[in-house]
Amino acid sequence: MSREMVPEYWRNREMYLRPMGSVCKDCGSKYFPPRKICLKCGSKNLEKYELSEKGRVLSWTVVRYPSEEFSKYSPYVLGLIELDDGTRLVAQISDVSIDEMHIGMRVKMMIRRAFEEGESGIIRYVYKFVPDIKEK
Numbered sequence: 001m002s003r004e005m006v007p008e009y010w011r012n013r014e015m016y017l018r019p020m021g022s023v024c025k026d027c028g029s030k031y032f033p034p035r036k037i038c039l040k041c042g043s044k045n046l047e048k049y050e051l052s053e054k055g056r057v058l059s060w061t062v063v064r065y066p067s068e069e070f071s072k073y074s075p076y077v078l079g080l081i082e083l084d085d086g087t088r089l090v091a092q093i094s095d096v097s098i099d100e101m102h103i104g105m106r107v108k109m110m111i112r113r114a115f116e117e118g119e120s121g122i123i124r125y126v127y128k129f130v131p132d133i134k135e136k
C-alpha cells in the first residue's frame with residue numbers, strides 16, 4: 001500500500017493567531033466559531049474565552065472531492081475534534097499522512113489566513129489542526 005500524504009500547504013506559520021470561542025454564562029455551553037446567542041438556552045449572555053489549542057480526534061474522514069475553493073488541497077483529512085476544554089468542532093487536519101490518522105490522536109489548533117475573496121479583498125481566516133508533536 002502506498003503512503004499517501006496530505007499536502008503540507010501551511011508550513012509557513014507566521015500568521016498564527018490565538019483561537020477565541022464564546023461561552024454561555026448561563027448554561028456553560030461553549031462555541032467555536034463564537035456565537036452571540038446560545039443555541040442551548042437562548043441566552044445572549046455570552047462572553048469570549050480563549051479556546052484550548054489542543055484536543056483529540058473523535059472521528060475523521062478523507063475528503064477527495066471538496067468544493068472548488070479547496071480543490072487544490074485535495075485529498076485532505078476532515079476530523080471531528082474535541083478540545084481539552086470540551087468544545088467540539090469539525091476541522092481539517094493537515095501535515096499528517098493518512099496512514100498515521102487514528103481515533104484519539106492528539107492534535108493542536110492553528111489559525112491561518114486562508115484566501116482573499118475576489119476583488120473586495122476580504123480576507124478569510126480558517127483553522128485547522130496538525131498532529132501535536134509532543135505525542136510522538
Ligand SMILES: [Zn+2]
Pocket residue numbers: 024025026027028029038039040041042043
Ligand atoms: Zn446557554
